[in-house]
Amino acid sequence: MTKYILEATHEIRPEPDARSRKLLEYNKIIADLARHAHSSLGRERCLELVPDSDLATVQQRQAETDDAVKILLERGSLPLSGINDIRSSVARTAAGGVISAGELLRIGTFLGAVSRLARVVPLAGAGERIIYKLISRLQPHNTLEKRIDGAIAGDDELHDNASPALASIRRRIRAAQGDVKDSLNRIVRQHSRALQDAIVTLRGDRYVVPVKAEHRGDVPGLVHDTSASGATLFIEPLAVVELNNKIRELMGLEREEIDRILAELSAEVAEQENLLLTNSALLTEIDFIMAKGELALKMKAMPPKLNENGRICLKQARHPLIPADKVVPIDFEIGYEFQTLVITGPNTGGKTVSLKTCGLLTLMAMAGLQIPTREGSEISVFDDVLADIGDEQSIEQDLSTFSSHMTQIVRITESVRPRTLVLVDELGSGTDPSEGAALAIAILDYLRRKGAITVATTHYRELKGYALNTPGVENACCEFDTETLRPTYRLLIGVPGVSNAFAISSRLGLTAEIIEQARGLMTEEGMRFEDLIRNVERSRVETERLREEASRLEAEARAASEKAKNEASQLAEKRKALIAEAREEARERYRDAEAEIEQLIQKIRGGIKAADERERLKEAEEIRQAIRSGRTRVENEIGRATLGAGGGFRKVANPVVGEIYEAPNLGFTGKLIEGPDKNGNVILSSGPMQISVKQDQLARPAGVPTGGGRKKSRGAVSAARAAGRGGQGKFSQGSGSISMDRHLHAGTELMLLGNTVDEALEKLDKFIDDAVLTGVSSLRVVHGKGTGALRSAVQQHLKQDSRVKSFRLGAYGEGDSGVTLVELK
Numbered sequence: 001m002t003k004y005i006l007e008a009t010h011e012i013r014p015e016p017d018a019r020s021r022k023l024l025e026y027n028k029i030i031a032d033l034a035r036h037a038h039s040s041l042g043r044e045r046c047l048e049l050v051p052d053s054d055l056a057t058v059q060q061r062q063a064e065t066d067d068a069v070k071i072l073l074e075r076g077s078l079p080l081s082g083i084n085d086i087r088s089s090v091a092r093t094a095a096g097g098v099i100s101a102g103e104l105l106r107i108g109t110f111l112g113a114v115s116r117l118a119r120v121v122p123l124a125g126a127g128e129r130i131i132y133k134l135i136s137r138l139q140p141h142n143t144l145e146k147r148i149d150g151a152i153a154g155d156d157e158l159h160d161n162a163s164p165a166l167a168s169i170r171r172r173i174r175a176a177q178g179d180v181k182d183s184l185n186r187i188v189r190q191h192s193r194a195l196q197d198a199i200v201t202l203r204g205d206r207y208v209v210p211v212k213a214e215h216r217g218d219v220p221g222l223v224h225d226t227s228a229s230g231a232t233l234f235i236e237p238l239a240v241v242e243l244n245n246k247i248r249e250l251m252g253l254e255r256e257e258i259d260r261i262l263a264e265l266s267a268e269v270a271e272q273e274n275l276l277l278t279n280s281a282l283l284t285e286i287d288f289i290m291a292k293g294e295l296a297l298k299m300k301a302m303p304p305k306l307n308e309n310g311r312i313c314l315k316q317a318r319h320p321l322i323p324a325d326k327v328v329p330i331d332f333e334i335g336y337e338f339q340t341l342v343i344t345g346p347n348t349g350g351k352t353v354s355l356k357t358c359g360l361l362t363l364m365a366m367a368g369l370q371i372p373t374r375e376g377s378e379i380s381v382f383d384d385v386l387a388d389i390g391d392e393q394s395i396e397q398d399l400s401t402f403s404s405h406m407t408q409i410v411r412i413t414e415s416v417r418p419r420t421l422v423l424v425d426e427l428g429s430g431t432d433p434s435e436g437a438a439l440a441i442a443i444l445d446y447l448r449r450k451g452a453i454t455v456a457t458t459h460y461r462e463l464k465g466y467a468l469n470t471p472g473v474e475n476a477c478c479e480f481d482t483e484t485l486r487p488t489y490r491l492l493i494g495v496p497g498v499s500n501a502f503a504i505s506s507r508l509g510l511t512a513e514i515i516e517q518a519r520g521l522m523t524e525e526g527m528r529f530e531d532l533i534r535n536v537e538r539s540r541v542e543t544e545r546l547r548e549e550a551s552r553l554e555a556e557a558r559a560a561s562e563k564a565k566n567e568a569s570q571l572a573e574k575r576k577a578l579i580a581e582a583r584e585e586a587r588e589r590y591r592d593a594e595a596e597i598e599q600l601i602q603k604i605r606g607g608i609k610a611a612d613e614r615e616r617l618k619e620a621e622e623i624r625q626a627i628r629s630g631r632t633r634v635e636n637e638i639g640r641a642t643l644g645a646g647g648g649f650r651k652v653a654n655p656v657v658g659e660i661y662e663a664p665n666l667g668f669t670g671k672l673i674e675g676p677d678k679n680g681n682v683i684l685s686s687g688p689m690q691i692s693v694k695q696d697q698l699a700r701p702a703g704v705p706t707g708g709g710r711k712k713s714r715g716a717v718s719a720a721r722a723a724g725r726g727g728q729g730k731f732s733q734g735s736g737s738i739s740m741d742r743h744l745h746a747g748t749e750l751m752l753l754g755n756t757v758d759e760a761l762e763k764l765d766k767f768i769d770d771a772v773l774t775g776v777s778s779l780r781v782v783h784g785k786g787t788g789a790l791r792s793a794v795q796q797h798l799k800q801d802s803r804v805k806s807f808r809l810g811a812y813g814e815g816d817s818g819v820t821l822v823e824l825k
Helices: 018-023 024-034 038-048 055-075 087-094 101-118 130-136 140-150 166-189 215-218 236-272 273-299 353-367 401-415 433-448 462-470 502-509 514-523 522-606 612-647 714-723 741-750 757-774 789-800
Strands: 004-006 012-014 151-152 201-203 206-212 221-228 230-239 305-307 310-319 329-332 340-344 379-382 385-388 420-422 454-456 475-481 485-495 648-649 660-663 666-675 681-686 689-694 699-701 729-734 736-739 749-751 778-782 805-811 819-824
Touching: 004 475, 004 689, 018 024, 018 385, 024 038, 024 273, 024 353, 038 273, 055 130, 055 273, 055 329, 055 353, 055 522, 087 101, 087 236, 087 273, 101 130, 101 140, 130 273, 140 151, 140 236, 166 206, 166 230, 166 236, 166 485, 166 689, 206 215, 206 236, 215 699, 221 236, 221 648, 230 236, 305 502, 305 666, 329 340, 329 353, 329 485, 340 353, 340 433, 340 462, 353 379, 353 385, 353 475, 379 714, 385 401, 401 420, 401 433, 433 454, 433 462, 462 475, 660 681, 666 689, 741 778, 749 757, 757 778, 757 789, 757 819, 789 805, 789 819
Parallel strands: 305 379, 340 454, 340 475, 385 420, 420 454, 749 778
Antiparallel strands: 004 012, 201 206, 206 230, 221 230, 310 329, 310 379, 475 485, 648 699, 660 666, 660 699, 666 681, 681 689, 689 729, 729 736, 778 819, 805 819
16 A cells, blocks of 8 residues: 655655554554464564555465465464574674574574475475475585584583583583692581581682681682671682692683684574575465464454455454444445445444444455455455545534534545545544534535445434435434334444434333423424434335235244254155055064975975875965965065166067066066067067066166167076066977966975975985986075074085085065075086
8 A cells, every 4th residue: 555645845755545444453453463473474474464555466365364274274383382583693694793502592493494384385285285384495504504513502501512622621620620629618518617617618619618706727729708797708728729720721712712612503594595595485374374364263253255345245254353242233235336324323333433333344354364254245445445434523622523524525525536445433523513514415426426435324314315315325323122122233224324312212201291292393394304214214114024024924934934844754764664664574474384385394294095085185285386376476576676776677668579678567577579579478588587567567678779780698588587486478389388486496496494404405415416417507495584504504504515606695576585596507
């Protein structure tokens, strides 16, 4: 934004924008932003942040903030500790100076921060993130970092191993100090009566003993100090003078070595000046951007859409400086159908807060900060945001309220131009109402003609009429509840405010006589205008009530519809479950009946003696066949239900000779070789088997393409043979014709229910022999569920039989675990 304005006198003065930012409390937001920075560099960068008027720049800043928010949500805070301000120290080394151990320690800590942060960039996706791009530009210097870390122990201390020479000198110092202490300890023991305390102490850098004044001659040596009372002398015995001199000499060598090391490290820092300053600038920017992200999360803010056409649309906007439990969100818009908004309403109703919310959120967005609104809010970028808010009456300058406001209005009118947002509180107040209203209308009209986007608050009724009658100007008001005598703080755009003075006065207890007299003093035109606005307000309230009622009814209707769908779905599922349960129950009953009749047949066979018993056997066989046919029908229905649910087959409208089809009711798949005839029957063929079936009972197997001449695999033929049991069509082979059901059951299915394991295995072995001789490759062995012993014995036998290619338990619709399906080699 422009920092200075050149007046006609060519004098340079600060632009109004700096004052406007202060009035809108932008500085408080920036102070809060700075508190989220992790370093003095980051805080300094935050405090320098000002709004920008270039759309591309603002978009880039917003993208940075959004990137920081995403990183904070994905992985939390970055490791930003240890970012010290090293710029002045580096500059002194570059000028040839030597810096202290403490400064080197801070540079080492800074390099450690660079190394830690450089390691957080993920291997994938780093190029898509602004923060990660900045981090990837950091240049760690592990050699210098380790050199400083190995040498510097504290602000005024170096490690012994900072250099071999320093380590040697310090060893010699410690040895000399040990010799001095040993000598002094001997003196202490020999002259204990002469000493004030049996201790060894230091005066300066020399070791001494405390001697009583009256025993001065008992301990020959140099007096370095006396106590405050004069009763104690601190004497360096002659026996340790040379040793103390040696220690002082060694300490001088130590100081020289330390200075040499500091100079050497300072020179190494100077060599890396560009690297260190580049890293410093990058860390400052990263800390600053992450602070913007943390502030956005704290405020529960969102990135606004940006434009440069003066359009502002705030959805559920919250003033960020009002506590969350007290702030009332507002909806605000300007710049679409109107460029000037006049907000009216009673005092403390929220007019000024609405004005400040619009201005502050605009400044925040232009600075690249996210704003506390709902998603989808829009902010325009302006060249200037000019504000006059509050009473700045100055006694010293002898300015009245009106004069103070008018001084600021003059500055605004001198600076206004297109792409300017103007915010004025209580326009025209502080003077005669009629003159103030006329002046306010003229000022608003001037700003409108200059192309500014203007929001103004006022009490003047005349401005309501101006907004009603002027294109591009709109009314707004802050809602007031006359029942509770409290403002709701909701901003209503398109509705002029009502003063409510009479209603408020009446509810507060002012007599009706006074109120009626006041009404009589109002002009007839004024009364009609207030009544008109009041009627508009009543219509708005009723419209809003009806809209809310319609929304509620719509929501209830959607909920009822969803509930009905859910209930219908639940009923359908329950119906399917009941049908499946009933079919399974029927299957089990057929199995039980089949087992019972099998046992009965075995008993009859074991005791046949007369013709009537043979007749009974024949009847039992017929009963068994009927039971098997019924069970087959049930299992076919279960299979069809399963296939239908899973999309297992497709119905056929016009069957074509030569195509592969399935008869789901019969469990048979084959090629269509004839039909349909006049009765709608077709003939399917699979190997030596042929069946006649109704055309409407055909289906296209899943995965089988159209087009004649497809060869059916041996596995498919075998499966068709195995599945063909229980069919009701006719089976023909050569010139003979027998019942397909009896043929298939006689050749492909073995019933072992009621047999012992030994009996079952004997029958199974013979059954496989017969199948191999007749060329049957697919078998069905029914052993039942029971305890599982018979099933295990059967499958163990099959495993060891070299004639068996594979076997498996039956699937749902094939007999489940009560049946084993066998494929022969």
